[in-house]
Amino acid sequence: MDFIRNRLLGYGVDEAWVGYLTNGIMIIFIALICIVANLITKKVVVRFITHIVKKNTFKWDDILLERQVFRKLSHIVPAIIIFSFATKFPAYRELIEKAAWVYIIIVALTVINSLLNAVNDIYQTFQVSKVKPIKGYIQVVKIITFILGVVLVIAILVGESPLILLSGIGAISAVLMLVFKDSLLGLVAGIQLSANDMVRVGDWIEMTKYGADGDVIDISLNTVMVRNFDQTVTMIPSYALISDSFINWRGMQESGGRRIKRSLYIDTSSIQFCTEEMMEHFKQIHYLKDYIVNREKEIEDYNHVNKVDRSNIVNGRALTNIGVFRAYISEYIKRHPGIHQEKTLMVRQLAPGEHGLPIEIYAFANSIQWAVYENVQADIFDHLFAVAGEFGLRVFQNPAGSDFQALSQGVRSE
Numbered sequence: 001m002d003f004i005r006n007r008l009l010g011y012g013v014d015e016a017w018v019g020y021l022t023n024g025i026m027i028i029f030i031a032l033i034c035i036v037a038n039l040i041t042k043k044v045v046v047r048f049i050t051h052i053v054k055k056n057t058f059k060w061d062d063i064l065l066e067r068q069v070f071r072k073l074s075h076i077v078p079a080i081i082i083f084s085f086a087t088k089f090p091a092y093r094e095l096i097e098k099a100a101w102v103y104i105i106i107v108a109l110t111v112i113n114s115l116l117n118a119v120n121d122i123y124q125t126f127q128v129s130k131v132k133p134i135k136g137y138i139q140v141v142k143i144i145t146f147i148l149g150v151v152l153v154i155a156i157l158v159g160e161s162p163l164i165l166l167s168g169i170g171a172i173s174a175v176l177m178l179v180f181k182d183s184l185l186g187l188v189a190g191i192q193l194s195a196n197d198m199v200r201v202g203d204w205i206e207m208t209k210y211g212a213d214g215d216v217i218d219i220s221l222n223t224v225m226v227r228n229f230d231q232t233v234t235m236i237p238s239y240a241l242i243s244d245s246f247i248n249w250r251g252m253q254e255s256g257g258r259r260i261k262r263s264l265y266i267d268t269s270s271i272q273f274c275t276e277e278m279m280e281h282f283k284q285i286h287y288l289k290d291y292i293v294n295r296e297k298e299i300e301d302y303n304h305v306n307k308v309d310r311s312n313i314v315n316g317r318a319l320t321n322i323g324v325f326r327a328y329i330s331e332y333i334k335r336h337p338g339i340h341q342e343k344t345l346m347v348r349q350l351a352p353g354e355h356g357l358p359i360e361i362y363a364f365a366n367s368i369q370w371a372v373y374e375n376v377q378a379d380i381f382d383h384l385f386a387v388a389g390e391f392g393l394r395v396f397q398n399p400a401g402s403d404f405q406a407l408s409q410g411v412r413s414e
């Protein structure tokens with residue numbers, strides 16, 4: 001400063017302007033030093049670090065580079081330079097130092113924010129991240145960090161100790177709890193979700209109340225993001241997964257099979273005892289030949305031992321077309337390539353109702369993929385609808401307009 005002042009006076013500059021020109025030149029000089037230092041830091045130091053990072057095989061340092069942690073850290077250099085030159089301006093020293101400290105804190109907050117994001121990205125490269133996500137905890141650390149940063153900035157600007165300001169937080173705790181209510185609830189919910197392993201990224205969940213039916217793509221402090229199967233995205237409050245009920249299909253996905261539980265409704269008026277002609281016809285069906293032979297022998301032995309009078313078909317035991325049809329369905333799905341044979345496989349009758357007699361198939365497809373599962377299910381029922389008539393059975397459905405039209409035409413023809 002004295003050197004610049006003396007040089008200006010030597011050039012014959014008016015003494016009234018020397019002070020202003022000296023400060024201006026000094027400011028330009030400091031600005032140039034800051035620009036050069038920043039360029040050197042970014043073009044040399046950061047590039048050198050980038051070169052080292054790209055040469056090694058570690059992934060975590062690549063993530064630090066992608067999050068620009070080193071580039072943002074380079075912004076502290078100009079602030080340090082400005083702070084060191086503050087003594088050159090005695091009248092404005094305190095103001096310059098405060099501004100430099102505020103800038104350093106702001107840069108530090110951005111660096112910490114990027115670093116925490118990088119930590120989360122690095123953690124997500126591990127398989128355990130799907131079971132124990134830490135994004136919610138990182139967001140809590142961010143909130144605490146930014147609160148402390150704001151307190152430090154205010155303390156520097158007002159010239160008070162940060163401890164004095166922190167001691168006043170107790171007085172406004174009620175306000176903070178009101179402002180951060182969702183975050184606090186989300187934190188508690190996140191801990192419970194993680195501790196109890198209730199939901200993971202990639203899980204298929206269904207929550208009708210919020211219109212969610214799809215895969216979890218993100219779990220944060222306040223929300224759980226679900227991409228529905230129609231490609232829409234539903235945001236569910238984290239605490240809602242604790243307070244309300246939802247379906248998690250993870251168990252089905254991990255089991256390797258997806259349940260088929262659907263009924264075929266049979267018109268009860270088409271159910272009858274099997275005649276000799278029907279029995280001969282059933283023996284021609286590949287899946288039923290051994291079953292019919294064994295059942296005929298079993299029934300004949302039973303009726304003979306119990307001296308049953310078979311002159312009336314009601315007496316003793318006999319095969320029915322619905323029973324044979326159930327046996328055929330059971331043999332058919334046992335041989336179906338899309339059915340998981342190691343899981344529960346059952347064909348059963350349910351209670352008859354106004355829509356006829358339900359024959360329910362309870363089995364598991366050997367694929368959890370939606371399209372494959374639906375194809376297997378449709379393939380089975382396509383076949384069963386087509387073959388029901390071979391057993392003298394009619395599939396029930398409510399009368400349609402065509403049925404009434406055919407009936408009316410029949411009446412007119414008579």
